[in-house]
Amino acid sequence: MTLTQPSLIIYRGKVAVLRCWAYLGLIGGMAALALFGGGYREDAFLFQALGWSGAAWGGAGLLAGIGTGALLARGGDAAAGICWERKLVPWLDGALLMILLMGLWSLLEPPAGEISYEDQSNLVSGRIIMAMNVLFLFAAVCYIAQLFAPTSFIGRMGSFAAWCAVYAGGSALLLRWYESYQLLGGDIGHAPVSNLYEVFILLCCITGTIYLAFERRYRTTGLGAFVMLLIACAVFFTVWLGSIGQADIKPLVPALQSYWMKIHVPLNFIGYGSFAVACAAGMAWLLRAKLEAKGRKELLALFPTLDQLDLLAYRAIAIGFPAFTLATILGAAWAAEAWGGYWSWDPKETWALIVWLVYGAWLHVRVSHGWSGRVLAWWSVIAFLVTLFCFIGVNMYLSGLHSYGRLT
Structure with missing residues (x-):
């Protein structure tokens, strides 16, 4: 399987190290502003970050990050571009671009007087x-x-x-x-x-x-x-x-009015998204195996090989399972804060545990017992169907402490 990395100079060597640490310093400065800059209020933080206090805290963090990056960039590994900063910089660039696009779209918003809670169509x-x-x-x-x-x-x-x-x-x-x-x-x-x-x-x-x-x-x-x-x-x-x-x-609803929501939900969906990719790899594996058995090689020009698809499914689940595990743990902490108990066997909690066990067992047989091929391909597909029921079915059809996720 061929590995490729960004080849532009901004993603190589000392430039990548400096840019990565500049980003991290800026993020650290904004975090310090939220913690020590007069108290964090979500509705006002955007204006704090864009004002003089944001410039001061963010600038200090930026300078600290650049200084740290300059010191680390003197090492031989950084000069060769073999460093974790090189892998992180494209993601930080993407996050910055997304924020800049949001700022651009906000300029197109109609005046506040033309927007109402009853009609949000504009x-x-x-x-x-x-x-x-x-x-x-x-x-x-x-x-x-x-x-x-x-x-x-x-x-x-x-x-x-x-x-x-x-x-x-x-x-x-x-x-x-x-x-x-x-x-x-x-x-x-x-x-x-x-x-x-x-x-x-x-x-x-x-x-x-x-x-x-x-x-x-x-x-x-x-x-x-x-x-x-x-x-x-x-x-x-x-x-x-x-x-x-x-x-x-x-x-x-009151139960969702918590900082936990901003952490728990995205982590959960990193898990779901990874499981979706693993399901797609399983579907591709099954289709390729069927086409190979029928000798339909003309349709296989762009398909990854069976071994590659098996490895892609494994790597997708290896990303999603830790994220889903952490989301479940943080969800329990949120439940203790909102409802007074870490676990109540609510339908959503029960099905989340089932999903966790299904993918945990998948990783166990793959890593410890060397399973691969058709069985794990079907397992990836069926496991995602279980995940979909946990995500959609429980929200739409089962009642419980998570009933706020139902269609209303």
């Missing part, structure tokens, strides 16, 4: 989310077409559309966060991870990001057709949710 985030939907669907068409007409141009179009969709969706969620505070009043402002509509957008972006990172690293464009097919299903479900009124920004 919010710009909704239009950006629709653009994300179109881009993901176009990417899915390109990736599927590439299987039958394997040309690099179609593959590049699919990858470009998918990256654009990820940035559109991520910046739209950030804009939705801004809209909830600055345009609809601080009393209902919250991070956009509180209902099925918002978290489905998050799931699309995370799944797309994980796959595209795999594609860039391992050159596995053939897997894109399966991943984008799953994302397309999520897109259609998101459109349906919007059509029944679930796209509106609404106040949080």
Whole structure:
């Protein structure tokens, strides 16, 4: 399996080290502002960060980061570009671009007087989310077409559309966060991870990001057709949710009014997105094995090999399982704070435990017993169906402490 890394000079050697530590210093400065700059208030922090206090704290952190990077860049490993900073910088660049796009979209917002809680149809985030939907669907068409007409141009179009969709969706969620505070009043402002509509957008972006990172690293464009097919299903479900009124920004129920929501939910969906990629790898494995058995080699030009698909599924689950585990642990801490107990065998908690056991067993037999091939491919697919019931089925059909996730 071929490994590729960004080759631009900004991602190599001392330049990568300096840029990475500059980012980390700036993040540290903003964290210090939140902790020591007069107290953190979510509805005011944006203006603090963009004001003089943000310039002071952020600038101090930036200088400290650059100084640290300059010291570390003197080492031989940094000069050769063999360092963890080189791997982290592209992700930090992407996060910065997403924030800048959110700032750009915010300039297109209508005046606050033209926006009301009852009619949110003119919010710009909704239009950006629709653009994300179109881009993901176009990417899915390109990736599927590439299987039958394997040309690099179609593959590049699919990858470009998918990256654009990820940035559109991520910046739209950030804009939705801004809209909830600055345009609809601080009393209902919250991070956009509180209902099925918002978290489905998050799931699309995370799944797309994980796959595209795999594609860039391992050159596995053939897997894109399966991943984008799953994302397309999520897109259609998101459109349906919007059509029944679930796209509106609404106040949080008391149990969700916690800082834990901003940590627990994204970690959970890193797990779900990784499991979706593993499911796609399992589907591709099963289809390739069937085509090989029938001698249909003309359709296999862009498919990764069976061994590569098996390894991709393993690496996706190896990313998702720790994230899902941490999300479950933090969810228990949140439950203790909100409901007075770490575990109550609520349907959501019970099914989360089932998902954890299913993927934990998958990793166990893969790592400890060397299992691979058809059994684990089917396991990846069935495990994701279990995950979908934990995510959607429990929220929509079962009652319990997590009933706020149901359609209302």
